[in-house]
Amino acid sequence: MPDVVVFGLGGTIAMTGDAGVAPALSAEQLVAAVPGLAATGIGVEVVDFRRKPGASLSFADLAALSDAVAARFADGADGVVVTQGTDTIEETAYLLDLHHAGPQPLVVTGAMRNPTLAGADGPANVLAAIATAASPAARDLGCLVVLADEVHAARRVRKTHSTSGSTFQSPNGGPLGVVVEGEPRLLNRLPGRTAVPVDPRLPKRVGLVTVTFGDDGALLAAADRLDGLVVAAFGVGHVPEDLVPPLADLAARIPVVLASRTGAGSTLRSTYGFPGSERDLLDRGLIGAGFLDPLKARVLLHALLAAGADRDAVAAAFAVAGSETGQGAWPWPG
Structure with missing residues (x-):
């Protein structure tokens, strides 16, 4: 047995x-x-x-x-x-x-x-x-x-x-x-596995900010002390236009992941094109979380940074983990 x-x-x-x-x-x-x-x-x-x-x-x-x-x-x-x-x-x-x-x-x-x-x-x-x-x-x-x-x-x-x-x-x-x-x-199975090495370089500091109606971005000021940030955005990945400049500035310095606060579904990549839309934010360096909800996205970003992943590796990992297809180039061999 x-x-x-x-x-x-x-x-x-x-x-x-x-x-x-x-x-x-x-x-x-x-x-x-x-x-x-x-x-x-x-x-x-x-x-x-x-x-x-x-x-x-x-x-x-x-x-x-x-x-x-x-x-x-x-x-x-x-x-x-x-x-x-x-x-x-x-x-x-x-x-x-x-x-x-x-x-x-x-x-x-x-x-x-x-x-x-x-x-x-x-x-x-x-x-x-x-x-x-x-x-x-x-x-x-x-x-x-x-x-x-x-x-x-x-x-x-x-x-x-x-x-x-x-x-x-x-x-x-x-x-x-x-x-x-x-x-x-x-009754069904996952399409693939994604594993990250356990690394002794803990702890890393990864924040999570939920965007709200009328948000002026005041909470983003604390992100200067972070190693990475997850943004729980509206709908498919939208934020107020006033948050675009500070988020773009952060994305130039640390990995910033764009997730949806809705609880189900995926962020999009290219449907909307207004300032603060998912397309606008991804073009400014944010990384889409796909199907990963904000809590899961934060855990993955923390694990990746603790294992020494750079921004390119972080983006590659989210492209796989957030797709739910199991396809793509995972940063570590399976």
């Missing part, structure tokens, strides 16, 4: 308490509370890696976790599960995906209802995640997110509701599959 390693990072899934819950349960306690796990025959090893709320996880934590996961895969683990707070799963799972080039399943899960509440979803999510990590069907898919018996690709998934148990959705393409009677059933 396969062997799966479970890394616990904390989060709602591990929280208890009377006056406001906080991470308290160990990874061992989480796994021990999962009904039906022993009957699967899957060998499970548990690592109590962190005990933090999802909001407090850092790039340094995830770099250390990526190294630890790679070491377990090198030692022969068939799959890995990471349990953590759902606040940042859509970002941390994508970062893990970028740092995982191997074929073994890497699955992230969590819970929307903590263990003190009726109907806590943690045990069911852990069981489904372990089953997915142990399944040959989940190989070569990179990092997956499994909650509410749905299997999502890390680079697509988003948290779309603050409290709902079905909060995790993949607007661009839908889930990759479902877990039925304890068995993951993968």
Whole structure:
């Protein structure tokens, strides 16, 4: 039977308490509370890696976790599960995906209802995640997110509701599959994989600015202290005309990525031509995010800069990762 390693990072899934819950349960306690796990025959090893709320996880934590996961895969683990707070799963799972080039399943899960509440979803999510990590069907898919018996690709998934148990959705393409009677059933696959080396040159400082109605660009002044910037623009990649000069100036000095704040769909390249349109901004040196939402775009830009990518390499990487076709020249060999 396969062997799966479970890394616990904390989060709602591990929280208890009377006056406001906080991470308290160990990874061992989480796994021990999962009904039906022993009957699967899957060998499970548990690592109590962190005990933090999802909001407090850092790039340094995830770099250390990526190294630890790679070491377990090198030692022969068939799959890995990471349990953590759902606040940042859509970002941390994508970062893990970028740092995982191997074929073994890497699955992230969590819970929307903590263990003190009726109907806590943690045990069911852990069981489904372990089953997915142990399944040959989940190989070569990179990092997956499994909650509410749905299997999502890390680079697509988003948290779309603050409290709902079905909060995790993949607007661009839908889930990759479902877990039925304890068995993951993968219904579609990603067109390609994109991996970035884990590099010790962390940290890099990458900002995210969301453009709003009547925006005067005041927040862009802080970008002088950044290594890179993501702009969450209107619609297909539009900003107010007054923001064009400062964005063009920034793009001449640091990589500036143009994403859409809408939550689904791709930025465009050549449809609109007015000042502040996507065509105007790309001509001024901004880099289109394509289908990557602003949070994912920031994670990718951070990983690229930490690995030493220059602007040309950043642009090439976004052309591949944001296209959803798997085609193009990725800066690192597969």
